[in-house]
Each structure stands twice: as structure tokens, then as C-alpha cells.
Amino acid sequence: MTLQPTKKEKKKLGADAKPKRILDGVSGAAKPGRLLAIMGPSGSGKTSLLNALAAQVPRSKRLTLSGTLRHDDVSVGQDTRRNRKRLNDAVAYVQQQDVFYSQLTVRETLETAAAMRMPTSKYTQSQRSEAVDDVLRAMGIAHVASSKVGDVKTRGISGGEKKRLALACELVGGSPHVVCCDEPTSGLDAFQAQRVVESLKKLASDARRTVVCSIHQPRGSIVAMFDDLCLMANGRCVYQGAWTDAPEWFERLGHPIPTNANPAEFLVDLVSVDTSSDAKQKESEARVEALAAAWEKRGRSADVDADVDADVAEHAAEQKTDESAPAASANRRAGLAAQFFMLLKRSWRQVRRDGATNKIRLSTSMNSALVFGSIFWRMGLTQTSIQDRLGLLQVSAINAAMAALMKTLTAFTSEKVIVNRERASGSYGMLPYLAAKLCAELPVGAFFPLAFGAVVYPMAGLHPRADRFAKFAGLIVLESFTSSAIGLAVSSVAPSTEAAVAMGPAVMVLFIVFGGYYVNADNVPMCFRWINKCSLIKWAFQGLCVNEFAGLEFEKSGKKYGDQSDGGVVLERLGFVGTSAGDAAREQVNVASFCYLLTLYLLEKNAPKFQSMEP
Numbered sequence: 343m344t345l346q347p348t349k350k351e352k353k354k355l356g357a358d359a360k361p362k363r364i365l366d367g368v369s370g371a372a373k374p375g376r377l378l379a380i381m382g383p384s385g386s387g388k389t390s391l392l393n394a395l396a397a398q399v400p401r402s403k404r405l406t407l408s409g410t411l412r413h414d415d416v417s418v419g420q421d422t423r424r425n426r427k428r429l430n431d432a433v434a435y436v437q438q439q440d441v442f443y444s445q446l447t448v449r450e451t452l453e454t455a456a457a458m459r460m461p462t463s464k465y466t467q468s469q470r471s472e473a474v475d476d477v478l479r480a481m482g483i484a485h486v487a488s489s490k491v492g493d494v495k496t497r498g499i500s501g502g503e504k505k506r507l508a509l510a511c512e513l514v515g516g517s518p519h520v521v522c523c524d525e526p527t528s529g530l531d532a533f534q535a536q537r538v539v540e541s542l543k544k545l546a547s548d549a550r551r552t553v554v555c556s557i558h559q560p561r562g563s564i565v566a567m568f569d570d571l572c573l574m575a576n577g578r579c580v581y582q583g584a585w586t587d588a589p590e591w592f593e594r595l596g597h598p599i600p601t602n603a604n605p606a607e608f609l610v611d612l613v614s615v616d617t618s619s620d621a622k623q624k625e626s627e628a629r630v631e632a633l634a635a636a637w638e639k640r641g642r643s644a645d646v647d648a649d650v651d652a653d654v655a656e657h658a659a660e661q662k663t664d665e666s667a668p669a670a671s672a673n674r675r676a677g678l679a680a681q682f683f684m685l686l687k688r689s690w691r692q693v694r695r696d697g698a699t700n701k702i703r704l705s706t707s708m709n710s711a712l713v714f715g716s717i718f719w720r721m722g723l724t725q726t727s728i729q730d731r732l733g734l735l736q737v738s739a740i741n742a743a744m745a746a747l748m749k750t751l752t753a754f755t756s757e758k759v760i761v762n763r764e765r766a767s768g769s770y771g772m773l774p775y776l777a778a779k780l781c782a783e784l785p786v787g788a789f790f791p792l793a794f795g796a797v798v799y800p801m802a803g804l805h806p807r808a809d810r811f812a813k814f815a816g817l818i819v820l821e822s823f824t825s826s827a828i829g830l831a832v833s834s835v836a837p838s839t840e841a842a843v844a845m846g847p848a849v850m851v852l853f854i855v856f857g858g859y860y861v862n863a864d865n866v867p868m869c870f871r872w873i874n875k876c877s878l879i880k881w882a883f884q885g886l887c888v889n890e891f892a893g894l895e896f897e898k899s900g901k902k903y904g905d906q907s908d909g910g911v912v913l914e915r916l917g918f919v920g921t922s923a924g925d926a927a928r929e930q931v932n933v934a935s936f937c938y939l940l941t942l943y944l945l946e947k948n949a950p951k952f953q954s955m956e957p
């Protein structure tokens with residue numbers, strides 16, 4: 343795996359800008375029924391190797407990946423649709439980051455994962471429940487089956503249980519031959535780490551799966567569970583084979599593993615470059631180079647390729663005779679309707695149960711309503727109340743939009759991680775996902791702007807008619823959904839929550855400027871006028887103004903100039919004459935629909951893509 347230098351690097355370094363070898367001539371075999379540990383210092387290429395083994399190296403124009411990847415005796419390196427399907431069925435890949443829907447219980451999380459792989463057309467409910475029970479037991483998480491997964495806001499299961507749940511999600515309803523696991527023990531205490539590796543070992547020994555995991559300096563009792571070792575240094579392999587043969591190999595090279603030392607720690611230290619001083623750096627680099635060269639020489643002389651071929655042939659023969667060996671099932675995606683209902687159930691549970699977020703949203707809405715209600719308290723019908731009304735309607739529109747936008751920006755970027763992971767294994771389409779998400783969020787999402795309206799409307803003394811209040815609330819709710827739709831579109835392209843939170847308000851500020859209060863669209867350069875057409879703030883403000891001012895009579899001030907006794911005059915000055923609240927609502931729906939379609943397009947376009955392995 344090679345990484346080409348960036349344009350900036352080429353410009354800066356000229357001919358010295360050389361491609362970086364991330365993986366260099368790494369070769370080997372992982373065998374069924376055995377647990378293989380990939381070890382090495384940070385940056386040695388462990389994750390890259392695992393990504394390559396699972397054929398999930400993120401696609402990049404700068405990367406080239408060449409080699410041969412075989413599962414059993416079938417070559418699967420090329421990212422063709424057929425190979426991807428075969429890989430999805432045969433390989434379970436548990437990545438380092440484990441993100442789940444926090445409000446679902448462990449059982450519900452697994453039931454959803456099972457529903458994605460075991461469509462109702464092929465499996466009964468009891469078969470799915472049985473699969474969930476089996477994997478709960480196998481992963482040792484049956485005791486927390488009814489606990490919520492949790493997150494930073496809601497206390498849930500422990501980090502180790504989350505890791506085992508991530509593994510369980512990859513296993514339930516499928517029969518992968520190969521399980522790849524990136525740093526399953528990172529961030530865990532020694533006890534939790536031990537339990538996770540025990541689960542992996544059980545998968546290898548009981549279910550005869552090929553289990554490969556990368557790991558950082560495991561303690562002795564964990565090392566004892568590994569059957570094989572792949573030791574990496576600077577993207578090169580320094581040792582690959584049985585753990586039991588490693589001491590002899592390193593002793594032969596003049597580095598005997600001390601009897602009282604943890605072999606894992608000793609070996610990782612041995613292949614690490616010490617940068618604390620120039621002399622130490624030179625010395626350690628020379629040592630690593632010698633170790634890598636020795637392994638490469640041994641590989642050539644022992645003809646590793648022939649060894650691998652022999653292993654593959656042996657395994658293929660075993661598969662034929664061993665009935666306990668798992669067979670990769672040809673999983674099929676559920677139909678569109680089934681996908682929709684499954685995802686609707688999950689989203690609804692998440693939204694309804696997320697008490698911590700809902701409480702924050704409610705208190706924010708109430709606070710804003712009370713603050714605005716107090717500032718604009720009982721405005722009356724004086725001439726000066728016209729300006730107050732315009733101000734209140736504008737800030738109400740901005741407040742509803744910002745609240746919905748920020749909620750979506752923060753929530754969707756982390757949800758996208760789960761969605762992308764599930765899409766990588768082809769579990770569902772984006773259309774049922776987005777439709778289910780919208781339907782689930784509709785009632786809860788509408789509640790907060792409604793609560794805001796219910797408090798601010800009577801406090802400020804806006805148009806005192808029930809139908810006008812209903813329209814006010816409807817317009818604010820609609821605007822809030824449009825803002826959410828903009829948030830979804832922004833989050834679809836943002837690489838992280840931080841980026842989304844920076845991009846979203848920047849877009850919204852443009853819509854606020856064109857919100858109908860600060861600038862007259864006819865006075866700005868032509869190239870900016872389109873913003874006026876798609877400003878959700880403008881449409882909300884226009885609808886709210888028409889709803890408020892139509893039919894309202896204001897008291898005369900008795901001054902000579904400037905009185906606007908009729909609400910119609912105010913609307914005329916704003917340029918809203920001849921329009922209705924319904925017109926504004928329709929425009930709002932158009933903006934929201936466009937943003938939902940844009941989100942769908944962006945999600946489809948930005949689907950996770952993987953690097954093909956060139957032969």
C-alpha cells in the first residue's frame with residue numbers, strides 16, 4: 343500500500359517528495375480455528391493491514407494497493423460487486439470506533455442487526471430471536487441484554503461490553519468465516535480487555551473461525567490466548583507465524599526474549615524506533631531494518647507463497663469434511679418496506695427515549711419563549727408595537743431555525759458513522775433510512791417549537807385569535823423541519839461534528855441576512871437574489887407577518903407623520919401584500935423537500951468507497 347505525496351509536499355520537496363510505503367511486502371496467512379494478533383508500535387500499519395484484509399481500505403486518489411487477497415481459495419481483492427457481496431458474507435470487520443444508537447438496549451441493537459441480515463421473507467421471528475440469544479450467550483453479554491447501550495449523556499454498558507456488542511452485531515444472523523477486529527482492547531481496563539480477547543478466542547476455537555485482531559501491548563494472560571503473531575514495524579512484517587515459534591526466531595537474531603518479561607511488550611519495544619536522541623534513533627532504526635530484512639530473507643527462502651497455498655488447500659479440504667465449520671450464508675437485504683419499518687422502529691426508540699436530549703431541548707425552548715415573552719410582554723396595538731411585532735416574529739423565526747439546525751448538526755454526524763458502517767455491509771438503502779428517520783422525528787421534533795409558540799404567543803399578546811395561533815405554530819414547526827433538512831444536507835458532507843457545527847451556522851447566517859427584515863432583496867446584486875428565494879427565515883417571517891398583521895387595526899399616535907393604522911399597510915411596506923400564510927408554507931415545503939433530496943443525493947454520493955487491490 344503506497345501513499346503518493348500531496349501537491350504541497352511535491353512543491354516543497356521537489357524530487358525528494360517520495361511515495362510513502364504504508365504496507366511493504368507484507369505476506370502471510372491467517373488460519374481457521376486460530377487467533378492471530380497483529381502487533382507493532384503506533385503507526386506501524388496494523389490498521390492498514392486489517393483494512394486491507396477486510397478489503398475496506400478507504401478509497402483515495404493518493405493510495406495504491408497491490409497484492410493478492412484470498413479467502414479460502416477465492417481471490418477477493420478486486421472491489422467488484424460480486425466480491426463485495428462475498429466479502430460482506432464471509433468477513434466480519436469490527437472497527438476501532440464503536441458507536442451505537444444509545445437509547446436501544448443490547449438486545450434491541452442485536453435484533454435490529456439480525457433483522458438487517460435475516461429478512462422476514464426467509465426467516466421467522468423465532469429464528470431471529472434464537473440467533474440473538476445465541477450471540478448474546480456466545481459473547482458473554484446476556485446479563486446486560488436489557489440494559490441501554492448508553493453514551494456520554496446516558497450511563498449504559500461498559501466499554502468492554504460495548505466491544506463485545508460490536509462483535510456480536512457483526513456475527514448475528516450471519517456466518518462469517520473470518521473475523522477482523524481493530525484494537526478490540528483499546529481504552530479498556532485489564533479485566534475488560536481479558537474478557538474481550540476471551541470472546542475472540544472462543545470464536546476461533548469453538549466456531550473454527552479465522553480471527554485476526556490488532557492489539558497494543560497486551561498483558562501476559564492475553565498473550566497466552568493468541569495462537570499466531572504478525573509483528574509489524576514501519577509497514578513491514580518482522581515476524582509472522584506461531585507465537586510459540588517467535589522466541590526461537592528472535593533468539594536466532596540475537597534478541598532472546600527474557601524469561602521474566604512480557605513477550606508482547608518486549609517485541610513491540612524491540613521493533614520501535616527510539617527518537618529520544620540521534621544516536622538512539624540511528625541504532626533503533628538499524629535494528630528494525632535488520633529484523634525486517636531477516637524476515638524478508640527467510641520469507642523468500644522458505645517460499646512463503648507456497649506455504650500460504652498449502653494452508654489454503656488444507657483449509658479448503660477441512661471445510662469439505664468439517665461440518666462444524668461455519669458456512670458463509672448468502673445474506674439478502676430485506677425489502678424496501680421491511681427496511682423502512684425496521685429503521686422506523688429503531689429511530690423512534692432512539693428519539694422517544696432520549697430523555698437527556700429532550701429535556702435540554704425543552705428547557706432551551708422554554709427559556710427562549712420566556713425571555714422573548716418577557717421582552718415583548720403584552721405589546722398592545724400602539725404604533726410602536728409594530729416594530730416590536732416585526733422584531734419578535736423575526737427572532738422567533740431565527741430561534742426555531744437555529745435550535746433545529748444545531749440539534750441536527752450534532753446528532754446526525756455521529757449517526758452517520760453508524761449508517762456508513764451498516765451501509766458498508768450493504769444492510770439497507772438510503773431512501774428507507776431517511777424516510778424512517780423523518781417519520782420517527784416528526785412528532786418529537788414538532789413538540790419543541792409548539793411548546794415555544796404556546797408560551798411566547800400569549801405572553802407577547804400576538805393576534806388574539808385561535809386560528810392565527812394555530813397558523814403561527816404550524817409555520818414555526820414547518821420552519822423547524824426545513825432547518826433540520828438543511829442540517830442533514832450540511833452534515834452529509836461534513837467530515838466531523840466540529841466541521842458540521844462550523845458550516846451549518848455559516849449557511850444559516852446567509853438565510854438570516856435574507857430573512858426579509860435586514861435587507862430588501864431588490865437592492866442586492868443579482869447574483870445574491872436566489873438566496874432570498876430559498877431563505878427559510880424569509881418564508882417563515884413572511885408567513886408569520888401575514889398571519890399576524892392581516893386584519894389588525896393599530897391605534898393612532900396623534901403625530902403628524904408615519905402612522906400605519908392598518909396591518910395591511912405594514913404588509914405593503916414589507917412587500918408581502920397579495921400573499922398568504924399558505925403561500926409561505928408552500929415555499930417552505932419546497933425548500934425542505936429540496937434539502938431532503940439533496941441529503942439523499944449526498945448520502946448516496948458519499949457512500950463509503952474502498953480501494954481496489956491491484957494484482
Ligand SMILES: Nc1ncnc2c1ncn2[C@@H]1O[C@H](COP(=O)(O)OP(=O)(O)OP(=O)(O)O)[C@@H](O)[C@H]1O
Binds near residue numbers: 405
Ligand atoms: N489514507 C492515508 N492517508 C495518509 N496516511 C495514511 C493513510 N493510511 C495510513 N496512513 C499512515 O500510515 C501509517 C500506518 O497507519 P496505521 O493506522 O495503519 O497504523 P497503526 O499501526 O494502526 O497505528 P495505531 O496503533 O496508532 O492505530 C501511519 O503513519 C498513517 O499516518
